[in-house]
Amino acid sequence: MLVPIQRDRRSAVLVTGGAGYIGSHAVLALLDAGHDVVVIDNLSSGFRWAVHPDATFYQGDVADSALLGRIFKEHRIAAVLHFAGSLIVSESVGNPLKYYHNNSETSRLLLSAMIDGGVRNIVFSSTAAVYGDGQHGLVEETSPTQPINPYGMSKLLTEAMIRDTARAHGMDYCILRYFNVAGADPDLRSGQSTIGATHLIKVAVEAALGRRSHVAVFGSDFPTRDGTGIRDYIHVSDLADAHVLALDHLLNHDGAALTLNCGYGTGYSVSEVLDSVDRVSGIRVPRRMEPRRSGDPASLVASNARIREALGWLPRHDCLDAIVQHALAWEQAMEARKVG
Numbered sequence: 001m002l003v004p005i006q007r008d009r010r011s012a013v014l015v016t017g018g019a020g021y022i023g024s025h026a027v028l029a030l031l032d033a034g035h036d037v038v039v040i041d042n043l044s045s046g047f048r049w050a051v052h053p054d055a056t057f058y059q060g061d062v063a064d065s066a067l068l069g070r071i072f073k074e075h076r077i078a079a080v081l082h083f084a085g086s087l088i089v090s091e092s093v094g095n096p097l098k099y100y101h102n103n104s105e106t107s108r109l110l111l112s113a114m115i116d117g118g119v120r121n122i123v124f125s126s127t128a129a130v131y132g133d134g135q136h137g138l139v140e141e142t143s144p145t146q147p148i149n150p151y152g153m154s155k156l157l158t159e160a161m162i163r164d165t166a167r168a169h170g171m172d173y174c175i176l177r178y179f180n181v182a183g184a185d186p187d188l189r190s191g192q193s194t195i196g197a198t199h200l201i202k203v204a205v206e207a208a209l210g211r212r213s214h215v216a217v218f219g220s221d222f223p224t225r226d227g228t229g230i231r232d233y234i235h236v237s238d239l240a241d242a243h244v245l246a247l248d249h250l251l252n253h254d255g256a257a258l259t260l261n262c263g264y265g266t267g268y269s270v271s272e273v274l275d276s277v278d279r280v281s282g283i284r285v286p287r288r289m290e291p292r293r294s295g296d297p298a299s300l301v302a303s304n305a306r307i308r309e310a311l312g313w314l315p316r317h318d319c320l321d322a323i324v325q326h327a328l329a330w331e332q333a334m335e336a337r338k339v340g
């Protein structure tokens with residue numbers, strides 16, 4: 001049954017990491033849906049220009065409890081959408097403490113500041129990396145969580161903190177486990193601008209535009225149909241929509257406690273993704289076979305039955321070529337604007 005949205009017009013939403021790739025798209029979707037938006041970002045990997053001017057911006061760290069306290073006093077924050085964090089799987093293997101600090105410890109401080117500030121709703125950016133390796137077929141939310149890298153473990157710890165804190169302090173939460181996020185806003189209001197990006201589709205479209213000499217294929221001996229790693233690539237705008245739905249759900253359901261996969265349920269291998277980039281760009285991107293990257297599972301593909309059922313989420317851009325097309329268009333637009 002559809003529940004009418006009773007949004008408190010005076011309240012706002014705090015987006016941590018709103019100057020980053022996914023956060024900046026969520027800000028656009030929230031503004032499009034009529035929410036007031038406040039952003040906190042330390043600009044460690046995000047960009048001030050990526051934050052829509054209609055959002056109020058604070059430059060600072062989520063671990064700065066005094067700053068969070070000030071924000072909670074200056075605005076009526078109804079909910080926090082927590083994107084800020086570190087997210088490179090291979091980096092987390094070499095520097096795990098960075099991840100346990102910036103993902104786990106910083107989230108603990110955020111939860112503590114939320115309790116102090118009386119903010120009782122949180123949407124959290126978790127990841128498919130909490131599931132680990134050895135997954136067969138579609139991964140359900142009830143599948144075992146056995147991360148094989150510190151990044152996944154740092155997010156799993158945060159999930160546990162959120163559930164325990166919610167129980168103890170009467171908070172409501174929606175944990176969104178994203179699979180592989182890619183693409184750009186179809187109107188090119190934002191896109192992935194990360195410097196020195198490591199994500200496959202971003203790297204491949206940079207190579208198609210001649211900014212990289214080739215794409216390294218990390219591992220061709222995985223137990224997959226063509227030996228390369230399989231992932232479920234979700235368009236960033238569909239993911240942003242999921243956040244607006246999650247927020248509305250929290251604002252309308254007391255006691256909400258959701259953990260939801262965000263993916264399409266279709267997996268593509270690295271070779272298939274590169275074929276798509278070749279097809280869409282019209283350029284044969286040079287590929288070089290290299291050994292596996294540490295911490296990489298063979299395959300991660302989402303079951304999305306739960307998010308469809310719980311939030312009524314309906315993807316609008318469920319097509320690999322469309323995702324690649326938008327990613328490529330954003331790269332070209334950045335080149336033209338000379339940003340990033």
Ligand SMILES: NC(=O)c1ccc[n+]([C@@H]2O[C@H](COP(=O)([O-])OP(=O)(O)OC[C@H]3O[C@@H](n4cnc5c(N)ncnc54)[C@H](O)[C@@H]3O)[C@@H](O)[C@H]2O)c1
Nearest residue numbers: 017019020021022042043044045046061062084085178181
């Ligand atoms: N990109 C993906 O495929 C993917 C997949 C699963 C989960 N996620 C999660 O989504 C979230 C956003 O990822 P993204 O791809 O947009 O990355 P991003 O690096 O573009 O965005 C992260 C933003 O957070 C900011 N930030 C980092 N630490 C901060 C801190 N301590 N205080 C304040 N600001 C801080 C950065 O400056 C940046 O703007 C992350 O939590 C990530 O783990 C991403």
Ligand SMILES: O=c1ccn([C@@H]2O[C@H](COP(=O)(O)OP(=O)(O)O[C@H]3O[C@H](CO)[C@H](O)[C@H](O)[C@H]3O)[C@@H](O)[C@H]2O)c(=O)[nH]1
Nearest residue numbers: 087089127128129179180198199200203216217218229270
């Ligand atoms: O230059 C590259 C980059 C990636 N890959 C391969 O492409 C696939 C996807 O790799 P990405 O680096 O694009 O993404 P990850 O799967 O490593 O991780 C991403 O998705 C995860 C969820 O599945 C996490 O949430 C994480 O934050 C996010 O970076 C993997 O098989 C990887 O080995 C290559 O072969 N060459």
